[in-house]
Amino acid sequence: MLFLIIKRILLGFITLFIVSIITFVGTEVLPGDACTTYLERQAFGEQLEACYRRLGLNVPAYERYVSWALNAIQGDFGYSLSGEMPIKDVLGPRIKNSLVLASAAIFIGIPIALILGIITALWRDKLPDVAISTVTIFAMTIPEFISATLLILIIAIWLEWLPGIVIVPTDVSFLELLPNIILPVVAIAMIMTAHMARMVRSSVIQVMASEYVQMAILKGVPYWKMVFKHVLPNALLPAINVVALTIAWLLGGVVVTEVVFNYPGLGRLVIESISNRDLPTVQALAIILASIYVSINLLADLLTLMLNPRLKTLQIRK
Amino acid sequence: MKVDNIYKEEKKSAFAKLSEIIITMASRPSGLIGLSILVFHIILAFTSPYIAPHDFKAIDPTLMLQAPSAEYWFGTDDLGRDVFTRTILGGRTALTITFFGSLIALLWGGLLGIFCGLVGGKIDDVVMRIVDAFLSIPWILAMLLIVSLLGTSTEVLIPALGFFYGKGIVRVARAATHDVIAKDFIVSARARGHSNFSIIWNEIIPNVRDAILVEGAMRWSWMLLGFSSLSFLGFGVSPPTPDWGLMISNARGLMSFAYWAVIAPIVGLSSLIIGINLTADAFAKALGIDRSTKAPV
Numbered sequence: 295m296l297f298l299i300i301k302r303i304l305l306g307f308i309t310l311f312i313v314s315i316i317t318f319v320g321t322e323v324l325p326g327d328a329c330t331t332y333l334e335r336q337a338f339g340e341q342l343e344a345c346y347r348r349l350g351l352n353v354p355a356y357e358r359y360v361s362w363a364l365n366a367i368q369g370d371f372g373y374s375l376s377g378e379m380p381i382k383d384v385l386g387p388r389i390k391n392s393l394v395l396a397s398a399a400i401f402i403g404i405p406i407a408l409i410l411g412i413i414t415a416l417w418r419d420k421l422p423d424v425a426i427s428t429v430t431i432f433a434m435t436i437p438e439f440i441s442a443t444l445l446i447l448i449i450a451i452w453l454e455w456l457p458g459i460v461i462v463p464t465d466v467s468f469l470e471l472l473p474n475i476i477l478p479v480v481a482i483a484m485i486m487t488a489h490m491a492r493m494v495r496s497s498v499i500q501v502m503a504s505e506y507v508q509m510a511i512l513k514g515v516p517y518w519k520m521v522f523k524h525v526l527p528n529a530l531l532p533a534i535n536v537v538a539l540t541i542a543w544l545l546g547g548v549v550v551t552e553v554v555f556n557y558p559g560l561g562r563l564v565i566e567s568i569s570n571r572d573l574p575t576v577q578a579l580a581i582i583l584a585s586i587y588v589s590i591n592l593l594a595d596l597l598t599l600m601l602n603p604r605l606k607t608l609q610i611r612k
Numbered sequence: 613m614k615v616d617n618i619y620k621e622e623k624k625s626a627f628a629k630l631s632e633i634i635i636t637m638a639s640r641p642s643g644l645i646g647l648s649i650l651v652f653h654i655i656l657a658f659t660s661p662y663i664a665p666h667d668f669k670a671i672d673p674t675l676m677l678q679a680p681s682a683e684y685w686f687g688t689d690d691l692g693r694d695v696f697t698r699t700i701l702g703g704r705t706a707l708t709i710t711f712f713g714s715l716i717a718l719l720w721g722g723l724l725g726i727f728c729g730l731v732g733g734k735i736d737d738v739v740m741r742i743v744d745a746f747l748s749i750p751w752i753l754a755m756l757l758i759v760s761l762l763g764t765s766t767e768v769l770i771p772a773l774g775f776f777y778g779k780g781i782v783r784v785a786r787a788a789t790h791d792v793i794a795k796d797f798i799v800s801a802r803a804r805g806h807s808n809f810s811i812i813w814n815e816i817i818p819n820v821r822d823a824i825l826v827e828g829a830m831r832w833s834w835m836l837l838g839f840s841s842l843s844f845l846g847f848g849v850s851p852p853t854p855d856w857g858l859m860i861s862n863a864r865g866l867m868s869f870a871y872w873a874v875i876a877p878i879v880g881l882s883s884l885i886i887g888i889n890l891t892a893d894a895f896a897k898a899l900g901i902d903r904s905t906k907a908p909v
Contacts, residue, residue, distance in 0.1 A: 305741075312745035320757065435889045436882050437837045439844045439857075443864055443874060451868045545750045550841050554864075565845060568756045580753055587748040 298599055306592045310585060314366070317580040318359050321573045366581060381578045384563070389582070392559035395475060396548060399482040400541065407487045407537075408530075411494025415529075416521065418499060426491070433488035438547040442481040442554040449477060478555040482548060489540045494533050501529040531601055538594030545583055637894040646890025653884045657704045666694035668701050668854045680872050687872035689863060698854040699876040703884055705849050706856065709769050710835040716774025717781055717835070718828040724778075725785025725824075726816055729793060730808060740786070746779045751838060759847045769848075773839060777831045784827040788820035822899045829892035833885050840881055856881040 410430070414423040433441070449455050456476055501507060502525055510520045552561030560579065567575035637643040671691045680687040686695035728736040746754075754776055762768045792798065793816075801811050842848040843857025851858065856877040863873035 305744075308741055309744050309748055312742055313748055316742075316745055316749065320754075431889065432886065435833065435837075435885050437840055437844075437885065439841060439860065440878050440882055443860060443867070444878065447867050447871060447874065545752075549750070549752045550845065553845060564753055564756065568753075568760050568847075571760065576753070576757060580749055583750050583753060584745075584748040587750070591748075 299596060302592055302595050302599075306588045309588055310581070313584040313588075314363055314581055315359070317577050317584075318362065321577055362577070366578070381575055384575065385560075385578065385582070388558065388560045388563050391557065392548065392552070392561065395478055395482065395552070395557065395559055396541075398475065398479045399486060402479065403483040403487040403490065404537070406483075407490035408494055410487070410491040411533075412498055412521075412526070414491065414495045415498035415502065423495075427495075430488040430491050433484045434492065438481060438485060438550045439554050441484060442478070442551050445477050445481055446554070474555075475557075478551055478557050481551050481555075485547060486540060490533075490537050493536045493540070494530070497533045497536075498525060498529040501525050504528075531598060534598050534601075535591075535594045538590045541590055545587065633895070633898045636898040637891070640894055640897070642890050643894025643897070646887050646892075646894055649883055649887030650891050653703055653707065653887060656700055657707050660700040660704065664697040664701060666697045668693065668697045669852050679870075686876040687870065689859070689873045690866055690870070695859075695873050695876050698859060699856075699880050701854040702856040702859060702877055702880055705853060706836060706839055706843075706881075707884070709766060710773065710832060710839050712770050713773035713777065713835050713839075714828055714832040716771060717778035717831050718824065719778075720774070721778030721781025722785045722820075722824045722828075725782040725787075726789045726812055726820060728782070729786040729789025730812060730816065736786075739782075743779050743782050746776075751776055752841065755838065755842060756845070756847055759842065764842075764848060764850060769839070773835050777835045777838070781824060781827050781831065785820060785824050788823040789816055792816060792819045823901055826892065826896040826899060826901050829888070829895055833888040833892060836885055836888065 410426055414426050414430075417423045456473065507520065507524060510524050515524070548559070549561035549564050551557070552559045553565055556562070560583070563575070564579055566572075567579065634647075638647055671693060672688075673691075686699060689695055689698070724739065728739050755772060758772045759768065762772075798811060798815050801815050806814075839848060840855075840857035843855050844861045846858075846861065848857055849855045859877040860874055860881070863870065863877070867874045
C-alpha cells in the first residue's frame with residue numbers, strides 16, 4: 295500500500311520533470327526566441343545583445359534549463375517580458391481568482407452530477423433518463439464559448455438579471471467578486487456536471503448488472519438499501535479517477551470561459567502572455583497548469599487506493 | 613483459386629459489415645439524428661459555394677446590422693456582410709482541417725499505441741511517460757503557443773491538431789492491444805516465427821481497429837471544439853474567411869442589438885458538434901464499445 299502510494303507520487307514528479315523539459319525545449323526550438331519576438335524588427339546588434347543579457351539568454355540552453363528549473367521549484371519563475379514584473383507577483387492574484395471560479399464550479403457540479411447520474415442510471419431508458427441524458431449531451435458537447443455567450447445573451451442582456459462581463463481589478467475581494475462570478479461559474483459547472491453525470495450513470499449501470507447485486511436482489515435486500523449500501527460505494531469508486539480527468543481536462547475550457555467573461559484569472563493570463571509572446575510567463579503557466587493536472591490525478595489515484603478494499607487485501611496477500 | 617475465393621468473400625463481408633453498422637446506427641433515434649445532421653453538414657460543405665446567395669466578403673456600410681429579411685435571411689453583420697452566406701460557408705474550413713487532423717491523430721496515435729502495447733518493457737515505459745507528460749499540458753496552451761509562433765496556416769494547424777489529439781489515442785490503442793496480446797492466435801503467430809510487423813498488420817490491427825476508430829470519431833468532435841475555440845480566441849483562421857468561431861467572436865460585442873449575427877453561427881457550430889458526437893456514440897454502440905465511461909483525455 296505504502297509502496298504503491300510512493301510509486302504514484304514518484305511517477306507524478308517524473309511526469310512534471312518531462313513537462314518542464316518539453317515546455318523548455320518547445321519554447322526553445324520553435325522559431326524566434328523571447329528577444330527576437332519581443333523586439334521584432336529592432337532585433338539586431340546591441341539591442342538584441344542587451345536583451346539576451348537581461349534575460350540571461352546568452353548562456354547555453356542546458357545551463358539555462360537547470361537554473362530555471364531550480365528557481366521554478368522554489369516558486370521563482372523569473373521576470374515577465376512585457377510587464378517587467380516578477381512572474382510570481384503576476385500569478386498570485388490570478389491563481390486565487392481562478393481557484394475561486396474552479397472550486398465554486400466543482401462544489402456545485404459534483405453533488406448535482408452525482409444526483410443526476412444516479413437518477414439516470416436507476417431509471418435507465420425511462421423518461422427521467424431520456425430527458426436528463428438529452429440535456430447532458432447538449433451541455434457536454436456545446437463548446438464553452440457558445441454556452442457562455444448564450445448565457446450572457448439570455449441572462450445578462452435579455453433578462454438583465456446579472457452582469458454579463460466581469461469588470462473588476464485583478465486583486466478584488468471575494469464579496470465584490472461574487473455577483474460577477476455567478477455566470478462564469480454556471481458556464482463551467484454546466485459542462486463539468488454533464489460530463490460527470492454521464493460517467494456516474496454508466497458506472498452505476500455496470501455495478502447494477504454485476505452478480506453480487508443480482509444476488510442481493512435474490513436475497514430480498516430492500517431496493518434502496520441495496521442501492522445505497524451495495525451499489526453506490528462500488529460504482530463511485532471508479533468514477534473518482536474519471537472525474538479527476540474531467541476536471542483536469544476542463545482547465546482548457548476555463549481558459550476560454552475566462553476570456554468570454556473577461557474574468558481576471560489564469561486563463562486570461564494564458565491568452566495575454568501568448569499574444570504578447572511573453573515566453574517566460576508561458577513557461578511558468580505550462581508548469582503550473584501541468585502541476586495542477588498531475589496533482590488532481592494523483593489525488594484521485596490515492597483516494598481510489600485508500601477507498602478500495604480489494605487493493606488492500608491484494609497487498610496483504612503479497 | 614481457393615485462396616482467391618476466400619479473399620473475395622472477406623471483401624464482400626467487410627462491405628456488408630459496414631452497411632450493417634450504418635443500419636444499426638440509424639435504428640436508434642439518437643443515431644439517426646446524429647447521422648442526418650452530419651450528412652447534412654457534409655453536403656452543405658460541398659455545395660455551399662454554389663448555393664450561397666451573396667458574396668461572403670462583400671462589405672457594404674449601408675447594410676450594417678440589418679435584421680433578418682427576405683433578401684438577407686439571417687440579417688447582416690457589422691460590416692454589412694450577409695450572415696446566411698457566411699454561416700453556410702462557415703463549416704468548410706473547420707470540417708476539412710479537423711477531418712484530416714483526426715486522420716493524422718488516428719494514424720500516429722494508433723500505430724504508436726499498438727507498437728508500445730506489443731513490445732512492452734523499457735520502450736513502452738519511456739513512451740508512456742512522455743505521452744503522460746504531453747497529456748498534462750493543457751491542449752489550449754500548447755495549441756496557442758504553436759499557432760502564435762508558427763502561424764495559423766492550414767499546413768500548421770492540421771499536423772499540430774493531429775499531433776495533440778493523437779496522444780490520447782496512444783493510450784486507447786495500447787490498452788486495446790494489451791487485451792488481445794495474450795490471446796492464442798498471437799502466441800501461435802509468434803510461434804510460427806512471424807515478424808512484429810506481420811503480427812501488427814495481420815493479427816492486432818483487425819482486432820483493435822474498432823476501438824481505435826471509435827476513439828478517432830470522438831477525437832473528431834473534440835478537435836472541432838478545440839479548433840473553433842482557437843478561432844474564437846483569434847488564433848485560428850484569419851478574418852476574411854467565414855468561420856463560425858470567428859463569426860461568434862466578432863458578433864459577440866454587438867449581440868445586445870444584433871443577436872442574429874451571433875445566433876446563426878452558434879446554431880451551425882453546435883449542430884455539427886452534436887451531430888458528430890451522436891454519430892460517434894451510435895458508432896460505438898453499433899460496434900459494442902461503451903465509450904461513456906471514458907474521460908476526455
